Amino acid sequence: MVNDKRKTFVARDDLLNGMSEIAKGKGKSLYETVNETFEAAISLFKIGTTPKSALEECGRLKSAKDSGYILCLENLWYDINTLAYNKAASETVAAWRSAGIWYAKKHTTSGTKDPLQSIKKDLQSSLWNVSEFSMIEDRGEVSVRLLGPRLSKICSELFLAFFEGIFEVLGYEVREKEVMAGRVNLIALMKEGRSMG
Amino acid sequence: MGNIEKKGKKLVYISEDLVNEVSEISRSKGESITKYIENLVAQAIRVDRLGTLPEGIADILEMIHVQRVLGGTFVPSGVMNSLCDSFNNDGFASRWYESGRLYGRYLKEKFKDPVRALQLMLRVMRWDLNEVEARRDGEHVVIRCVSTSLPQEGAEWLLRFIEGAMHGIGYKTVNEECMKGMVICSFAPER
Numbered sequence: 217m218v219n220d221k222r223k224t225f226v227a228r229d230d231l232l233n234g235m236s237e238i239a240k241g242k243g244k245s246l247y248e249t250v251n252e253t254f255e256a257a258i259s260l261f262k263i264g265t266t267p268k269s270a271l272e273e274c275g276r277l278k279s280a281k282d283s284g285y286i287l288c289l290e291n292l293w294y295d296i297n298t299l300a301y302n303k304a305a306s307e308t309v310a311a312w313r314s315a316g317i318w319y320a321k322k323h324t325t326s327g328t329k330d331p332l333q334s335i336k337k338d339l340q341s342s343l344w345n346v347s348e349f350s351m352i353e354d355r356g357e358v359s360v361r362l363l364g365p366r367l368s369k370i371c372s373e374l375f376l377a378f379f380e381g382i383f384e385v386l387g388y389e390v391r392e393k394e395v396m397a398g399r400v401n402l403i404a405l406m407k408e409g410r411s412m413g
Numbered sequence: 414m415g416n417i418e419k420k421g422k423k424l425v426y427i428s429e430d431l432v433n434e435v436s437e438i439s440r441s442k443g444e445s446i447t448k449y450i451e452n453l454v455a456q457a458i459r460v461d462r463l464g465t466l467p468e469g470i471a472d473i474l475e476m477i478h479v480q481r482v483l484g485g486t487f488v489p490s491g492v493m494n495s496l497c498d499s500f501n502n503d504g505f506a507s508r509w510y511e512s513g514r515l516y517g518r519y520l521k522e523k524f525k526d527p528v529r530a531l532q533l534m535l536r537v538m539r540w541d542l543n544e545v546e547a548r549r550d551g552e553h554v555v556i557r558c559v560s561t562s563l564p565q566e567g568a569e570w571l572l573r574f575i576e577g578a579m580h581g582i583g584y585k586t587v588n589e590e591c592m593k594g595m596v597i598c599s600f601a602p603e604r
Contacts, residue, residue, distance in 0.1 A: 221430070222428060224425065224427070225424070225432065225446070226424050227423065231454045231455055232425055232454065234454075235454055235457065235458065238458065250454070251427060253453055253454065256457075257438070258438065273473070273474055281540045284490050284491055286488060286490045286540065286541055287480055287487060287537070289485060289512045290484040290486040292509065292512040296505055296508065304499065311496060315491045315495075345486040
């Protein structure tokens with residue numbers, strides 16, 4: 217709760233206009249909205265973070281949400297996948313491949329100029345439990361490298377199926393792949409007749 | 414609300430207490446208060462574009478921290494639902510229950526109001542749910558989750574997870590109901 221004494225501060229008018237829009241959208245006054253912003257910044261400071269890093273985390277969540285992800289315990293998720301794979305390998309692989317296809321289609325149809333970069337950026341923020349992830353494009357060839365010490369061989373295979381689904385939509389052919397516990401490597405080449413953008 | 418316009422700048426009112434606190438923070442960071450405030454306002458606008466309320470950010474961050482501590486990972490909901498459809502009765506429910514218990518125990522140790530924390534966590538980790546409500550009814554807690562995309566089997570897994578979490582927090586199940594798109598369950602304190 218804050219007292220009723222007020223002070224003034226000076227800020228860029230484009231920013232304050234933006235705040236006014238937000239206030240209007242919420243049916244609140246600019247005074248209330250600015251105060252809420254400051255209160256939020258103070259609470260973040262008290263828990264040892266900054267508005268900037270908070271914004272990055274919220275952006276990461278928003279991006280994961282938009283990409284159809286939910287959060288689940290890693291070991292439970294790996295158990296589920298391992299059990300499913302042991303019961304019906306092809307069905308489980310197909311489910312992951314479909315997820316890759318859906319994911320890539322979401323990016324290719326979003327209006328982005330470079331879906332590959334957009335996918336890479338998205339994966340870099342959502343794959344927070346792997347120790348290394350890279351996706352490098354060079355003249356129509358993409359190499360993907362994923363390292364995760366806790367990934368079983370089965371889970372690595374399922375990740376591979378996910379990437380295969382992605383590259384199928386992007387018009388690439390997977391030429392080389394290497395899968396083992398904790399590691400997925402893949403090289404995909406753009407199919408002839410596709411533009412390199 | 415009166416703003417006094419300058420060229421390219423505006424003056425705006427703010428509570429004196431808050432200005433003083435923010436001024437302390439900016440000083441501790443070695444930044445000028447004007448610059449610090451402008452950054453705050455710019456970030457608040459970006460937060461709004463993400464569809465997040467500024468006052469809810471600290472809660473979200475806390476839940477992300479819980480996820481990181483316990484080993485949460487992003488999983489494609491399409492795969493989850495597909496595995497739900499195919500392998501519902503293969504012992505997964507008990508794994509969801511155990512996973513829920515782990516969360517519940519942690520929330521009980523970490524938060525003053527673990528039930529509220531569970532509600533927040535479900536909202537953060539399960540955005541396939543359109544509504545998540547944990548309501549107190551006397552000593553009882555009623556949890557209700559609604560989703561337009563949750564299959565019957567997914568609802569069963571979610572129910573087991575919530576049950577595990579509430580048992581971990583220290584409640585026992587009184588009633589439970591789950592169907593496609595909805596989970597409703599109630600709990601009483603374990604004596």
